[in-house]
Amino acid sequence: MRSDPAEYELVAPGSLTKVVSxxxxxPGAWLPIAGGxxxxxxxxxxxxxxxxxVSLWNLPELRHIEVSDSEVSIGAGCxxxxxxxxxxxxxxFPLLTTAARWTGGIANxxxxxxxxxxxxxxxxxxxxxxxxxxxPELIIVSARxxxxxxxxxxHIGYKKTLLAVDELIRAVCxxxxxxxxxxxxxxxxxxxxxxxxxxxMAALGRLAxxxxxxxxxxxxxxxxxxxxxLETEHSVRGEAIDPALVSRxxxxxxxxxxxxxxxxxxxxxxxxxxxxxxxxxxxxxxxDRQGA
Amino acid sequence: MSPLGAQCEVSxxxxxxxxxxxxxxxxxxxxxLRRQLGLTGAKEGCGEGECGSCAVLLDGAxxxxxxxxxxxxxxxxxxxxxxxxQGSQLHALQQTFLDCGGAQCGxxxxxxxxxxxxxxxxxxxxxxxxxKEGLSGNLCRCTGYSQICEAVAEAASHGDDG
Numbered sequence: 001m002r003s004d005p006a007e008y009e010l011v012a013p014g015s016l017t018k019v020v021s022x023x024x025x026x027p028g029a030w031l032p033i034a035g036g037x038x039x040x041x042x043x044x045x046x047x048x049x050x051x052x053x054v055s056l057w058n059l060p061e062l063r064h065i066e067v068s069d070s071e072v073s074i075g076a077g078c079x080x081x082x083x084x085x086x087x088x089x090x091x092x093f094p095l096l097t098t099a100a101r102w103t104g105g106i107a108n109x110x111x112x113x114x115x116x117x118x119x120x121x122x123x124x125x126x127x128x129x130x131x132x133x134x135x136p137e138l139i140i141v142s143a144r145x146x147x148x149x150x151x152x153x154x155h156i157g158y159k160k161t162l163l164a165v166d167e168l169i170r171a172v173c174x175x176x177x178x179x180x181x182x183x184x185x186x187x188x189x190x191x192x193x194x195x196x197x198x199x200x201m202a203a204l205g206r207l208a209x210x211x212x213x214x215x216x217x218x219x220x221x222x223x224x225x226x227x228x229x230l231e232t233e234h235s236v237r238g239e240a241i242d243p244a245l246v247s248r249x250x251x252x253x254x255x256x257x258x259x260x261x262x263x264x265x266x267x268x269x270x271x272x273x274x275x276x277x278x279x280x281x282x283x284x285x286x287x288d289r290q291g292a
Numbered sequence: 293m294s295p296l297g298a299q300c301e302v303s304x305x306x307x308x309x310x311x312x313x314x315x316x317x318x319x320x321x322x323x324x325l326r327r328q329l330g331l332t333g334a335k336e337g338c339g340e341g342e343c344g345s346c347a348v349l350l351d352g353a354x355x356x357x358x359x360x361x362x363x364x365x366x367x368x369x370x371x372x373x374x375x376x377x378q379g380s381q382l383h384a385l386q387q388t389f390l391d392c393g394g395a396q397c398g399x400x401x402x403x404x405x406x407x408x409x410x411x412x413x414x415x416x417x418x419x420x421x422x423x424k425e426g427l428s429g430n431l432c433r434c435t436g437y438s439q440i441c442e443a444v445a446e447a448a449s450h451g452d453d454g
Contacts, residue, residue, distance in 0.1 A: 005316035009298075010363050012317075033361070040359040041340040043318065053318065057364045081353070105429015106407065108341055110353040111360075 003046050010053045016061035016141070019054055020168065024143035028165040030054045034062075034077055035111030037104065038120045062115065062170065065089070071176055073139075076115025076169040080104070080127070083114065093174055095202045098185045099130035102200075115169040118151075121159045121225070124264075126187055128155075128226035129202040129218035134174045141170040148173075158224035181206045181214070182288050184281040188273050190264075197221050198265035199273045205285045212236045212285070217278065222257040222270050231256050232278065241289070246282040253278040304368045306331070307375030317363035322346045324362050325372060333373035333402045337431070344430030347403035348372045354410035356429075373402035376409065384447045385409060394443035396434035404430045408444045418448055 010033070013019050023030055031050035033039045034057055042048040056062060062077030067088050074083070083089055083100040090097045103109060103117070103126050117125050118138070136151045143166065151172070154162050163169070184203040189195040200220040206213045215237055217229040232253040239245055259270035303312040306329060313328050325331045325348070337343035339358050346357045349371040376383040385408050388394070395401040404427060411418055411426030418426065423444045424437075432440065 003318075005319040008316070008318035010317035010361055012363055012366070036359045036361060036364070037341055040320070040361065044320070044339045044358065053361075055361075055364055101425075104341070105344060106410065106426060107344060107347055107354045107356045107429045108359075110355055 003043050003048060008043075008048075008051050008053065010055060012055040012057070014059070016059050016168075016170070019056060019059070020141060020143045020166070022054055023166040023168070032056050032119075032168060034113040034116040035079060037108050037112040038116065038122075056113075056115075056168070062113075066171075067176075069176070071173045074114060074172045074174070076118070076171055077113050078115075080109035080112050080114070081106070084109065092176055092178065093134055095130040095133060095183050095185050095204070096127070096174075099127040099200075099202065102126045102187050114172060118154070118169060118172070119161065119163060121155055121161050123158065123223060123225055123227075124196050124200075124221040125226065126197055126200045126220065129200055129220045130185065131172065131174075132218035132226055132228050133202050133204045133216040134178075135216070136172050136174045138169050139171040139173065140167050142167040146170065152228060155225035178204070182285055184284060186277050186280070188277075196264060199270050199277070201274070201277045201281070203281045205281065207241065207285060207289050210289055211238060211240050217253070217281070219253075219257060219274060219277075221264070222259045222274060224258070227257065229253050229256050229278075236282070241282065241286055243286075246279055246286070249282060250275045250278045300363065302362050302366050304365055304370055306370045307372060315362045318361045320358055321348070321350075321360035321362050321365050321370075322357040325357060325370075331372050331374050335399050335402060337399065337403075342429075342431070343400070343403075344407060344427075345400050345403040347406040347430065349406060349410060352410075352413070354407055371406075371409075373405055376405060383409070384450055385412070385444065388443040388446040388450075389440070392439045392443035392446060394435075394440045396432075400430060400432040400434075404432065404440060408447070411444065412448055416448065416451070418444070420445065 031053050033053045062075045064075050065086050066073040080100040080103045117127055137148045138151055140147050181204045187197050187200045189197045203217040205215045215233045220226050232249050235252050236249050254271050254275050257274055259267040261267050299314045300317055302315050315324055325334055334357055335345040337345035341356045341359045348357045351368050385405055407427050407430050415422055423441050
């Protein structure tokens with residue numbers, strides 16, 4: 001059943017300060033809407049529970065990318081198109097650029113925002129595994145002030161996050177200076193464009209003298225939250241990489257995920273894909289070592 | 293449920309013409325274009341941002357108008373399919389779509405033309421992969437996409453995107 005616009009209120013206060021004041025005055029009463037790529041879909045199908053919305057679209061405080069010596073701070077209102085167009089991100093955080101390219105078609109990339117996708121907290125969002133491996137911090141703002149939280153702690157359950165009702169994400173900060181890493185990303189879905197992934201994975205790995213010096217693997221659509229495979233990483237970190245280690249790690253990865261059957265895929269298929277992707281990523285590290 | 297929102301005045305420039313309308317702020321831009329402004333070129337396919345048949349340019353950016361609450365279009369410049377031709381002079385893309393047979397039933401065609409227009413504005417010499425990516429958010433259920441991609445490549449080869 002289509003929603004009736006007469007039953008909804010939408011305001012656009014025009015500045016971040018005014019938005020957080022509104023959220024503080026009536027906590028829980030207002031649903032923030034940025035580019036609308038999720039909220040408007042719920043609205044159109046008559047499933048949007050909130051009836052009072054506050055627009056974050058194009059707030060200047062949220063729509064810029066700042067590069068300092070130590071970090072890149074991405075405003076939460078930056079779109080996927082903004083991310084794709086940014087040269088420092090492309091050079092130093094290529095998995096974010098790749099994930100931005102994979103997110104929807106061009107029209108949705110022009111509207112969908114990084115902050116919106118984080119707060120929407122879909123375990124199937126392609127950008128979230130890529131973010132996880134870069135270990136960002138989120139700057140969270142409210143009328144009470146600002147706090148920084150590690151992104152890895154942010155998703156606490158299916159569509160549940162650390163964000164209080166009066167808070168917004170202001171920016172996502174990634175630390176610069178990653179050198180010598182191999183980047184890996186795969187999206188497995190029914191088609192490349194538009195389709196939501198059956199499984200998506202982003203990973204970083206670095207070897208030092210044939211030993212795994214650092215490794216970070218994150219997977220989407222295999223658990224209630226975008227998931228870092230910490231046990232799998234632990235099993236290979238500090239080890240000499242060889243085919244036996246690769247197969248052991250792939251098995252640990254399958255044990256670590258919690259996939260379900262849904263309209264897009266099955267738990268069994270997702271497990272098989274995770275085994276294959278972890279194997280492919282780690283074999284790539286071996287190949288890089290031999291090529292070096 | 294009792295009415296919550298009040299109508300507000302929304303002003304923007306549509307196809308070069310300044311317009312001001314009374315609308316509920318959460319009304320979808322697509323509905324406003326079609327019902328209040330009579331611009332029925334943008335079509336509703338899926339209503340959830342998947343098919344691209346409602347695509348328009350908003351301040352030069354390709355968007356799905358079914359996902360835009362009109363308040364967020366306040367003060368913007370909008371180009372719809374009706375604004376592509378200059379009088380009786382078809383846009384280069386419209387001509388090559390005719391020449392290459394890039395349309396069948398026509399429901400998806402306005403959105404595809406807007407996506408192609410956005411592509412050529414940002415990348416005047418696209419590769420075939422660029423064309424496929426630029427149109428990846430637009431679904432056509434009649435044809436294959438071959439003639440559509442040919443038509444875009446043909447328009448680009450004329451080096452004339454306006």
